[in-house]
Amino acid sequence: MHYQSQAVARLYFIGALGLFVGQILFGLILGTQYVIGDFLFPAIPFNVARMVHTNLLIVWLLFGFMGAAYYLVPEEAETELYSPLLAKLLFWVFLVAGALTVLGYLLVPYAGLARLTMNDVLPTMGREFLEQPTITKIGIVIVALGFLFNIGMTILQGRKTSINIVLMTGLVGLAVMFLFSFYNPDNLVLDKYFWWWVVHLWVEGVWELILGAILAFVLIKVTGVDREVIEKWLYLIIAVTLITGILGTGHHYYWIGTQEYWQWIGSVFSALEPIPFFMMVLFAFNMINKRRRNHPNKAAALWAMGTAVMAFLGAGVWGFMHTLAPINYLTHGTQITAAHGHMAFYGAYVMIVLTIISYAMPHLRGHGPTSGDQSQVLEMWGFWLMTVSMVFITLFLTGAGILQVYLQRMGETPGSFMDVQEKIAFFYWLRLFSGLVFMGGLVTYLASFFTKAPAGAAAEVSA
Amino acid sequence: MSERFTISTSRNIFFGGSVFFLLVFLGLTMGTLSGLPERDNRANITPQVALGKKVWENNNCIGCHTLLGEGAYFAPELGNVYGRRGGADGGLEFIRDWIRAQPSGVEGRRQMPQFNLSEEELEAVAQFLKWTSEINTAGWPPNREG
Ligand code: HEM
Numbered sequence: 001m002h003y004q005s006q007a008v009a010r011l012y013f014i015g016a017l018g019l020f021v022g023q024i025l026f027g028l029i030l031g032t033q034y035v036i037g038d039f040l041f042p043a044i045p046f047n048v049a050r051m052v053h054t055n056l057l058i059v060w061l062l063f064g065f066m067g068a069a070y071y072l073v074p075e076e077a078e079t080e081l082y083s084p085l086l087a088k089l090l091f092w093v094f095l096v097a098g099a100l101t102v103l104g105y106l107l108v109p110y111a112g113l114a115r116l117t118m119n120d121v122l123p124t125m126g127r128e129f130l131e132q133p134t135i136t137k138i139g140i141v142i143v144a145l146g147f148l149f150n151i152g153m154t155i156l157q158g159r160k161t162s163i164n165i166v167l168m169t170g171l172v173g174l175a176v177m178f179l180f181s182f183y184n185p186d187n188l189v190l191d192k193y194f195w196w197w198v199v200h201l202w203v204e205g206v207w208e209l210i211l212g213a214i215l216a217f218v219l220i221k222v223t224g225v226d227r228e229v230i231e232k233w234l235y236l237i238i239a240v241t242l243i244t245g246i247l248g249t250g251h252h253y254y255w256i257g258t259q260e261y262w263q264w265i266g267s268v269f270s271a272l273e274p275i276p277f278f279m280m281v282l283f284a285f286n287m288i289n290k291r292r293r294n295h296p297n298k299a300a301a302l303w304a305m306g307t308a309v310m311a312f313l314g315a316g317v318w319g320f321m322h323t324l325a326p327i328n329y330l331t332h333g334t335q336i337t338a339a340h341g342h343m344a345f346y347g348a349y350v351m352i353v354l355t356i357i358s359y360a361m362p363h364l365r366g367h368g369p370t371s372g373d374q375s376q377v378l379e380m381w382g383f384w385l386m387t388v389s390m391v392f393i394t395l396f397l398t399g400a401g402i403l404q405v406y407l408q409r410m411g412e413t414p415g416s417f418m419d420v421q422e423k424i425a426f427f428y429w430l431r432l433f434s435g436l437v438f439m440g441g442l443v444t445y446l447a448s449f450f451t452k453a454p455a456g457a458a459a460e461v462s463a
Numbered sequence: 464m465s466e467r468f469t470i471s472t473s474r475n476i477f478f479g480g481s482v483f484f485l486l487v488f489l490g491l492t493m494g495t496l497s498g499l500p501e502r503d504n505r506a507n508i509t510p511q512v513a514l515g516k517k518v519w520e521n522n523n524c525i526g527c528h529t530l531l532g533e534g535a536y537f538a539p540e541l542g543n544v545y546g547r548r549g550g551a552d553g554g555l556e557f558i559r560d561w562i563r564a565q566p567s568g569v570e571g572r573r574q575m576p577q578f579n580l581s582e583e584e585l586e587a588v589a590q591f592l593k594w595t596s597e598i599n600t601a602g603w604p605p606n607r608e609g
């Protein structure tokens with residue numbers, strides 16, 4: 001750690017990991033309700049557990065992105081953070097707002113929460129991923145503005161590296177696209193059309209810029225390869241991302257009331273979307289092979305390579321699988337979608353946040369480049385347990401999805417939704433079992449933060 | 464990568480490419496929006512249908528169901544439930560009666576909560592689902608099971 005003010009990142013990373021645990025606990029509740037339909041009913045209906053699961057995911061990833069920015073922007077800009085105090089303040093504001101929102105989901109019926117927060121004044125609730133009360137959404141915007149101001153001022157005052165510029169572009173894009181969550185017309189088709197401007201243009205657009213910037217930063221640090229080379233790759237990857245991903249939005253406009261020409265535009269451009277993910281794999285492995293130093297933090301290098309590979313599998317391969325219109329006609333809104341959603345979110349965004357945490361945390365804790373061998377071993381066990389169990393979750397959901405499509409959407413005598421769900425329950429049991437292993441992996445990973453500090457660490461406490 | 468291929472070349476590809484495709488996307492969006500009235504059944508968005516959408520949202524039905532294939536995968540697709548359950552011949556009554564009768568209480572079966580909707584809200588959400596079933600969705604879903 002080179003700058004005192006980078007220390008605020010630690011708060012964000014700890015907050016992120018705490019919420020990650022909550023997210024997975026609720027994932028396990030959901031997985032159980034899939035096979036034991038009345039589990040915890042009516043105390044926690046499925047929709048409530050699902051909101052908690054997905055909203056915690058998004059919030060902890062945002063904490064992770066912000067922590068990443070607070071850590072790497074000062075180091076790249078070679079200057080202290082504009083205002084560490086503002087960063088700390090915004091952390092607590094965001095955490096309290098998030099906690100109140102989740103408590104609202106759990107303690108009040110959703111319709112009551114809508115009434116309580118006066119949703120009728122500016123109705124934005126009740127849409128997937130955007131379930132937060134309008135007032136929470138406004139809070140998110142305020143936090144985002146404060147954050148962008150803080151990061152923006154830091155960048156302006158210091159060295160303007162490509163990594164900082166790309167990261168900033170991604171973060172500004174994230175905030176701008178979120179504004180479309182406030183547009184909720186009575187016309188369902190228009191509502192859906194612009195809903196995707198938040199969801200698709202986030203994960204297959206601006207978030208990929210953030211992903212690329214963080215990956216580039218960590219690769220420079222662990223490989224010592226020339227910044228020139230790395231930044232060239234970074235710009236090329238994100239160029240292809242947006243060139244394919246913007247029109248790729250069309251893969252969500254096949255069946256929601258929009259014109260048939262979207263089937264062509266969406267299929268062609270989204271079929272190219274795996275390319276930038278493949279470039280990330282080449283990028284990560286090339287840089288590691290060309291490394292000029294053997295950085296002792298092996299876990300961070302593992303996370304970086306793992307991110308590239310799993311993002312390519314989850315987003316690239318599993319995305320391509322159902323992105324062509326004739327195939328999507330059959331798979332739209334089935335367990336195939338859930339399979340892809342899980343591996344893509346985990347492989348790209350969960351793993352990149354764990355990558356930067358892996359690299360930064362030992363420095364933030366004053367341990368030097370690693371927190372010791374025992375910590376590294378536990379962390380790498382956590383990596384493999386979580387990653388392999390996520391692969392199995394994806395495979396089981398894909399099995400369930402193929403059967404669902406076959407039994408419910410093909411043939412002369414299609415089965416009803418509920419009958420088919422019963423027939424494929426075996427796969428849901430297997431998914432639940434893999435989910436438990438995932439939880440085991442997460443616990444192992446967290447245990448890596450509680451090992452004995454490496455010898456001589458105290459001397460390193462420069463911060 | 465070769466020496467000639469400089470960082471500013473790749474930066475220019477990024478800025479140029481993104482801006483170009485962003486503009487194309489905005490253009491396509493204008494075209495789409497101007498053609499939508501013929502497809503999205505907006506002429507039939509009565510105040511009742513609009514209220515129905517609000518009931519749908521305020522009770523987070525999307526947290527269990529898909530609507531036109533988007534949402535959660537825990538419970539049946541509802542974009543075509545009006546047609547699946549009788550259409551003009553009882554579709555609206557089915558939806559209202561169904562919501563009134565929940566939860567089923569069948570042991571081990573997936574449960575839908577009781578929402579305590581007023582008669583006005585019940586009628587509205589049923590009308591909203593009927594309206595949704597009349598959107599031109601390019602032939603999706605493949606069959607009535609959704
Ligand atoms: C890291 C990047 C990505 C993430 C995090 C991601 C995540 C998701 C999620 C969560 C959904 C479900 C949305 C919903 O609930 O309705 C989804 C849908 C979809 N994704 Fe991705 N995705 C990514 C990249 C891609 C790529 C690169 C492709 C294509 C090659 C793709 C193709 C699709 C398609 C076609 C759907 C619609 C599925 C349906 O019709 O039900 N995704 N994605």
Ligand code: HEM
Binds near residue numbers: 031053338439534
């Ligand atoms: C880091 C790990 C995880 C990530 C990134 C993640 C992400 C997500 C996302 C993005 C969705 C929305 C899916 C969509 O719309 O397609 C979702 C839903 C869900 N997740 Fe997870 N999840 C994780 C772990 C788990 C675990 C461990 C379980 C259970 C064993 C689980 C069970 C579920 C279930 C049952 C749903 C609801 C699917 C539906 O709508 O029917 N998740 N998760």
Ligand SMILES: [Fe+2]
Binds near residue numbers: 200248249251252
């Ligand atoms: Fe997409």
